[in-house]
Amino acid sequence: MKRVLLFSLFTAAAWTHPGEVRSYAVHPFAKFKNLASGANTASITASAPTPLECFQVAEPVLTPLGATRRDTSQPPALAPADQKPIEAAADSAGASSPCAVVLMEHTFANSYGAPFVGNYTPPKCDFDHVVINFTTLVRGRQFDRTGVMYLGDAEVWRTSTAEPTSYGIRWEWLKDMTAFQSLWKQPQTLVFDLENIVDNTYTGLLNTTLTATFFQAAGKSKVNGGRYHPADLIIPISQHLGAAGKPSQFVYPAQQATDTVEDFPRNANRAVFTVDVKGQGNEEFWWSNVPQSAAHAFDATYGEYPGYSPFREVQVLVDGHLAGVSWPFPVIYTGGVVPQLNRPIVGIQAFDISEHEIDISPFLPLLCDGEPHTFEIKIVGLDDDGKSAAVLSTTTDDEWYVTGKIFVWLDDERSVTTGTLGALDPTPPIITLSQHLTQNATGANETIEYSLFVSRKLSITSHVKTQNDQGAVTWSQWLTYSNKGGVFNFGDDNLNSFYISGADAATGPSTTYATSYAYPLFSNSTADVSPQGNLTLWAQLDQGLHVEVSGDAVFPTGLEGFVATGIVSAKDAIRGSVLSTWRNGTANYYRPGDNSYSIGAGRTHQVFSFGAVNPSGPATQLYHRDVSAYNDTITADHVKVAGRGVTG
Numbered sequence: 054m055k056r057v058l059l060f061s062l063f064t065a066a067a068w069t070h071p072g073e074v075r076s077y078a079v080h081p082f083a084k085f086k087n088l089a090s091g092a093n094t095a096s097i098t099a100s101a102p103t104p105l106e107c108f109q110v111a112e113p114v115l116t117p118l119g120a121t122r123r124d125t126s127q128p129p130a131l132a133p134a135d136q137k138p139i140e141a142a143a144d145s146a147g148a149s150s151p152c153a154v155v156l157m158e159h160t161f162a163n164s165y166g167a168p169f170v171g172n173y174t175p176p177k178c179d180f181d182h183v184v185i186n187f188t189t190l191v192r193g194r195q196f197d198r199t200g201v202m203y204l205g206d207a208e209v210w211r212t213s214t215a216e217p218t219s220y221g222i223r224w225e226w227l228k229d230m231t232a233f234q235s236l237w238k239q240p241q242t243l244v245f246d247l248e249n250i251v252d253n254t255y256t257g258l259l260n261t262t263l264t265a266t267f268f269q270a271a272g273k274s275k276v277n278g279g280r281y282h283p284a285d286l287i288i289p290i291s292q293h294l295g296a297a298g299k300p301s302q303f304v305y306p307a308q309q310a311t312d313t314v315e316d317f318p319r320n321a322n323r324a325v326f327t328v329d330v331k332g333q334g335n336e337e338f339w340w341s342n343v344p345q346s347a348a349h350a351f352d353a354t355y356g357e358y359p360g361y362s363p364f365r366e367v368q369v370l371v372d373g374h375l376a377g378v379s380w381p382f383p384v385i386y387t388g389g390v391v392p393q394l395n396r397p398i399v400g401i402q403a404f405d406i407s408e409h410e411i412d413i414s415p416f417l418p419l420l421c422d423g424e425p426h427t428f429e430i431k432i433v434g435l436d437d438d439g440k441s442a443a444v445l446s447t448t449t450d451d452e453w454y455v456t457g458k459i460f461v462w463l464d465d466e467r468s469v470t471t472g473t474l475g476a477l478d479p480t481p482p483i484i485t486l487s488q489h490l491t492q493n494a495t496g497a498n499e500t501i502e503y504s505l506f507v508s509r510k511l512s513i514t515s516h517v518k519t520q521n522d523q524g525a526v527t528w529s530q531w532l533t534y535s536n537k538g539g540v541f542n543f544g545d546d547n548l549n550s551f552y553i554s555g556a557d558a559a560t561g562p563s564t565t566y567a568t569s570y571a572y573p574l575f576s577n578s579t580a581d582v583s584p585q586g587n588l589t590l591w592a593q594l595d596q597g598l599h600v601e602v603s604g605d606a607v608f609p610t611g612l613e614g615f616v617a618t619g620i621v622s623a624k625d626a627i628r629g630s631v632l633s634t635w636r637n638g639t640a641n642y643y644r645p646g647d648n649s650y651s652i653g654a655g656r657t658h659q660v661f662s663f664g665a666v667n668p669s670g671p672a673t674q675l676y677h678r679d680v681s682a683y684n685d686t687i688t689a690d691h692v693k694v695a696g697r698g699v700t701g
């Protein structure tokens with residue numbers, strides 16, 4: 054059970070099989086702290102020599118080698134024999150070695166408020182593609198931690214760390230950073246914020262290496278008829294603390310995530326807002342939070358429950374008008390629910406939290422008027438009356454890390470975009486809630502069960518005139534949410550059956566972009582505490598993600614490596630990409646009241662499929678992986694690239 058505090062800063066327990074269970078709600082845990090206070094100090098037995106390789110199952114990424122695996126549990130070159138390698142950029146001195154730069158080699162110890170700060174200078178080589186490689190080695194005991202990378206004031210990547218073993222873990226993550234090309238072409242302050250704590254209990258130092266490889270693949274990697282080029286300008290919506298060597302994210306709701314842009318370019322022909330959010334504390338497991346009216350239902354037996362309902366909406370506002378929304382993907386970090394679910398196969402997006410793209414081009418007639426404009430990111434849940442009435446709340450519990458960016462494509466310098474703004478401010482979502490609280494014979498609240506459905510449609514159409522085009526420009530979204538959930542056993546057990554699906558589209562005279570997505574989550578978790586304080590956790594967690602993307606996406610779709618190497622031909626008129634994955638797991642955990650040791654094991658099975666969507670006929674499968682693990686060991690692993698098996 055996720056909210057139980059197993060290890061506090063005041064305990065120093067031995068363990069045979071660590072996995073740090075995250076906990077934030079304070080009230081019920083004082084008793085565990087007291088029970089644990091007499092614990093023994095850790096005695097670690099002789100370490101195994103090789104660290105465990107952890108990984109997030111993901112499609113390959115384009116590097117100078119071609120379509121490249123993202124973790125060492127797969128063979129280095131994934132493509133079949135007919136893959137043609139890409140040339141890495143030669144530096145201007147004519148050397149033929151890949152143009153690779155070490156951006157950071159750093160140990161994160163007590164690094165709250167102490168990010169790595171470096172000066173980035175663009176390499177002396179021509180490049181139109183950038184890929185980074187983040188490799189981490191950590192041994193000991195540690196929670197999952199949040200890492201955010203900034204170029205100046207702009208967040209470019211948000212990750213989280215895997216939880217170590219006493220004998221060590223290692224992981225790699227490769228990320229295509231081509232979308233940020235305009236930032237990579239300029240000198241930047243690189244800020245890498247990875248908030249770690251090291252003390253007698255939490256011994257894991259995060260030893261990291263971050264490299265960037267610059268290369269040329271334009272003309273080879275282009276899908277969608279070769280029209281895509283990275284944004285000309287990226288405007289960060291952040292606290293702008295990069296020059297001071299500080300992370301620029303907002304901490305919401307303590308801080309309002311608002312930023313005024315004084316000089317939005319008047320010659321913009323397309324603008325896309327991307328949002329990056331991560332729930333922490335009482336918001337980490339927002340998808341299992343209770344209706345706000347029930348936040349105190351289990352005070353007597355469990356403590357305060359995180360509230361504002363299990364629904365969250367991230368809103369993007371332009372000058373106070375709602376421009377679009379993101380209903381977040383419920384990322385389970387590696388300490389989440391029961392840690393043994395997430396090692397060595399970490400959860401979907403745990404190493405790379407995706408950013409929702411919201412096309413704000415319909416706002417260009419307003420944004421290009423030469424005046425200052427204000428952008429705001431708001432996160433809301435629901436307020437309810439204890440029965441069936443619920444409305445969007447104005448805030449959430451603590452807390453969310455939030456940044457945004459505007460990707461802008463420009464016309465010639467003197468061009469001014471004009472037009473007529475369409476009707477703004479869509480109707481609120483439709484919310485259907487029912488809930489039922491039960492008591493035992495002496496009146497203690499024992500269970501709450503609820504059922505929540507939310508749906509929302511929004512659409513804005515403006516007439517936009519740019520240097521080369523004019524016509525109707527539309528952004529539309531249609532989302533649905535359902536969650537049948539409950540809290541049982543006086544607050545200790547949780548059940549959630551959650552589903553979000555949505556479809557977004559941007560259309561205009563020279564732009565098309567469409568995505569559809571669905572993410573189911575089923576979680577059933579129990580916690581049992583004996584009178585001596587012995588704690589048993591158990592969970593079943595099944596989670597899926599299905600995403601289709603077509604048209605002019607800001608971020609890479611994953612097809613780039615397959616197109617650049619000729620595995621699929623750019624001439625094949627591919628319409629887009631399709632990623633489909635699900636993972637199912639069960640895990641248990643036990644720790645006696647004296648906290649003298651802990652044991653646990655998890656079983657995880659993940660199937661991942663990535664392919665190209667054709668204009669007609671079925672999708673072409675390009676990458677498929679079916680991998681299983683039990684008790685930290687891979688028990689089966691089958692990888693296929695373009696229909697062919699690959700062995701490790």
Ligand SMILES: *[C@@H]1O[C@H](CO)[C@@H](O)[C@H](O)[C@H]1NC(C)=O
Nearest residue numbers: 121122186187188225262264
């Ligand atoms: C990523 O970097 C690590 C350490 O710097 C290196 O060992 C590994 O081979 C790199 N991975 C790829 C795919 O280049």
Ligand SMILES: *[C@@H]1O[C@H](CO)[C@@H](O)[C@H](O)[C@H]1NC(C)=O
Nearest residue numbers: 160190191192221258259260
């Ligand atoms: C991490 O780096 C520190 C030095 O900064 C070193 O003492 C430690 O052994 C390294 N940890 C691992 C697991 O290699």
Ligand SMILES: *[C@@H]1O[C@H](CO)[C@@H](O)[C@H](O)[C@H]1NC(C)=O
Nearest residue numbers: 346347349350353496497498
């Ligand atoms: C049961 O829950 C309701 C709703 O939160 C609350 O008003 C009531 O005080 C609770 N009863 C007990 C005995 O805790």
Ligand SMILES: *[C@@H]1O[C@H](CO)[C@@H](O)[C@H](O)[C@H]1NC(C)=O
Nearest residue numbers: 354493494495496497498543
């Ligand atoms: C009802 O639950 C409370 C809290 O767990 C407990 O103290 C009480 O004994 C229970 N009553 C009965 C009749 O079981």
Ligand SMILES: *[C@@H]1O[C@H](CO)[C@@H](O)[C@H](O)[C@H]1NC(C)=O
Nearest residue numbers: 547548576577578579591593
């Ligand atoms: C949840 O788990 C409990 C304990 O294993 C089990 O009794 C119950 O049937 C499960 N519920 C569902 C809906 O799977």
Ligand SMILES: *[C@@H]1O[C@H](CO)[C@@H](O)[C@H](O)[C@H]1NC(C)=O
Nearest residue numbers: 573575595596597635636637
């Ligand atoms: C895994 O979970 C998905 C979604 O709940 C379900 O459709 C599928 O049958 C499950 N597969 C296994 C092997 O449990």
Ligand SMILES: *[C@@H]1O[C@H](CO)[C@@H](O)[C@H](O)[C@H]1NC(C)=O
Nearest residue numbers: 583584585586587645646647
């Ligand atoms: C609780 O843990 C202690 C210490 O390991 C053990 O002696 C005792 O039998 C356990 N009690 C229960 C109810 O599991």
Ligand SMILES: *[C@@H]1O[C@H](CO)[C@@H](O)[C@H](O)[C@H]1NC(C)=O
Nearest residue numbers: 069070653654655683684685
């Ligand atoms: C898990 O693996 C560890 C170390 O190899 C072993 O000691 C333990 O017994 C295993 N647990 C289970 C439940 O198989």
